[in-house]
Amino acid sequence: MSKEIRIGVMGMLRGSGYVSLFKQMEGCRVTAVCDFNPVSLERGKAALDDSIRVFTDFDSFIDSGLFDAVMLCNFFFEHVPFALRAMERGIHVLSECTPALTLAECVQLCEAVERTGCKYMLAENYPYFACNLEMARRFARGDIGRALFTEGEYNHPVTVHDKNMLAPGLYHWRNWLPRSYYLTHSLSPIMAITGATPVAVNAKNVFSPEELKGSANRVGDSVAVLMVEMDDGSISRLTGCAAWGGHGNWYRICGTRGNMENVRGSLDRIRVQYNGWQIPEGQSEVNTVQARYSEDEDLNRAAAGAGHGGGDYFVAYDFLRYLRGETEPMFDVYRCVSMSATAVLAHRSAIEHGRDFRIPDFRDPASRKVWLSDTASPFPDADGHATMPCSSHPDFAPTAEDIANAEKEWKEAGLI
Numbered sequence: 001m002s003k004e005i006r007i008g009v010m011g012m013l014r015g016s017g018y019v020s021l022f023k024q025m026e027g028c029r030v031t032a033v034c035d036f037n038p039v040s041l042e043r044g045k046a047a048l049d050d051s052i053r054v055f056t057d058f059d060s061f062i063d064s065g066l067f068d069a070v071m072l073c074n075f076f077f078e079h080v081p082f083a084l085r086a087m088e089r090g091i092h093v094l095s096e097c098t099p100a101l102t103l104a105e106c107v108q109l110c111e112a113v114e115r116t117g118c119k120y121m122l123a124e125n126y127p128y129f130a131c132n133l134e135m136a137r138r139f140a141r142g143d144i145g146r147a148l149f150t151e152g153e154y155n156h157p158v159t160v161h162d163k164n165m166l167a168p169g170l171y172h173w174r175n176w177l178p179r180s181y182y183l184t185h186s187l188s189p190i191m192a193i194t195g196a197t198p199v200a201v202n203a204k205n206v207f208s209p210e211e212l213k214g215s216a217n218r219v220g221d222s223v224a225v226l227m228v229e230m231d232d233g234s235i236s237r238l239t240g241c242a243a244w245g246g247h248g249n250w251y252r253i254c255g256t257r258g259n260m261e262n263v264r265g266s267l268d269r270i271r272v273q274y275n276g277w278q279i280p281e282g283q284s285e286v287n288t289v290q291a292r293y294s295e296d297e298d299l300n301r302a303a304a305g306a307g308h309g310g311g312d313y314f315v316a317y318d319f320l321r322y323l324r325g326e327t328e329p330m331f332d333v334y335r336c337v338s339m340s341a342t343a344v345l346a347h348r349s350a351i352e353h354g355r356d357f358r359i360p361d362f363r364d365p366a367s368r369k370v371w372l373s374d375t376a377s378p379f380p381d382a383d384g385h386a387t388m389p390c391s392s393h394p395d396f397a398p399t400a401e402d403i404a405n406a407e408k409e410w411k412e413a414g415l416i
């Protein structure tokens with residue numbers, strides 16, 4: 001790798017924010033971006049300058065020789081095919097969530113990382129909230145003992161208009177996204193804090209299409225509630241990406257000696273409570289603590305104000321450190337795909353009324369091969385055909401009136 005790390009970014013909606021972030025960081029340079037949609041390029045152009053080459057075609061972009069590492073901010077359901085193409089060329093990958101879409105892709109991604117020796121990191125930003133980093137430090141020093149029960153909620157309701165702006169097109173992934181599939185924002189903080197990995201899952205979905213009138217959404221569910229067994233013996237209750245009234249993120253770790261959670265509505269304050277007979281020195285039975293990202297105040301200042309509670313800053317910062325050999329990523333590829341597999345199997349469980357599924361062990365080359373033929377996906381091809389339902393109510397579909405309203409809004413905004 002060249003001394004100065006050269007970065008390419010694919011997808012100029014989410015990606016433009018990362019172009020700006022990498023430009024602020026020392027020892028790296030964004031040399032190229034790629035997006036085939038002129039509307040996205042126009043929206044992201046403020047992040048660009050004359051030194052950054054713009055591509056509209058992925059083949060020319062990936063073969064340009066202009067970068068050592070690529071950040072994939074393309075469509076949610078298409079990260080693996082592009083990650084594989086990058087790694088086969090010796091290009092390291094920072095991938096937006098989700099890591100993989102199907103169980104087959106989980107295997108393919110692990111095999112590609114092993115075969116190419118390329119570095120792979122998930123751009124999962126939520127474990128880097130100050131509250132989650134503070135809880136991770138306290139958990140690591142044993143303050144609350146062993147994890148028994150954990151909870152992760154990612155609740156992101158949006159208006160019908162915003163939904164249409166974020167999902168322009170009948171077949172846009174956000175219109176077909178099962179609630180459990182966007183799981184990393186609720187699961188990854190729990191895994192990062194406790195170090196545990198999922199081993200089994202079951203789930204049920206809440207069907208409530210009443211808030212979708214005027215959108216092209218095909219899912220109709222507003223919450224997936226998952227019960228996940230972890231390899232440390234704890235149980236986690238997670239929501240996937242939920243949409244009940246009142247936006248927020250909430251994480252809770254209950255251990256043998258005490259429990260911790262972020263204060264509802266806050267990403268930088270936590271509440272810690274201990275057994276009265278097991279209070280660590282210098283603390284009280286119940287504590288409200290101002291959370292910090294790190295012990296390094298320069299780093300804290302740099303991250304403050306960055307997108308997603310500072311998390312975006314740390315994703316870019318840690319990716320560069322990983323490429324330089326200064327750290328390992330928070331999740332290796334096996335832990336990354338275990339999140340995708342949990343998401344996929346949770347959705348199957350919800351369709352099968354809560355049946356329990358074991359999560360495959362993707363570290364074991366012999367046993368994981370069986371999943372290479374499991375390519376079922378709830379996302380449609382170019383003709384609108386998917387190989388499994390995206391909703392707990394498979395017959396649910398938007399009405400002609402809903403679609404007409406969505407198309408009107410897409411046209412008015414110049415998105416189609």
Ligand SMILES: NC(=O)c1ccc[n+]([C@@H]2O[C@H](COP(=O)([O-])OP(=O)(O)OC[C@H]3O[C@@H](n4cnc5c(N)ncnc54)[C@H](O)[C@@H]3O)[C@@H](O)[C@H]2O)c1
Binds near residue numbers: 014035077098166
């Ligand atoms: N971690 C977070 O907090 C966070 C927040 C928002 C989005 N995301 C993730 O970022 C990704 C992108 O989401 P988004 O919000 O930008 O919306 P999006 O998925 O609508 O945008 C994707 C962009 O990639 C471009 N693209 C797709 N395929 C391409 C190809 N083959 N060649 C060239 N360009 C291509 C599209 O034109 C579009 O501009 C998703 O995976 C999403 O989950 C993560």
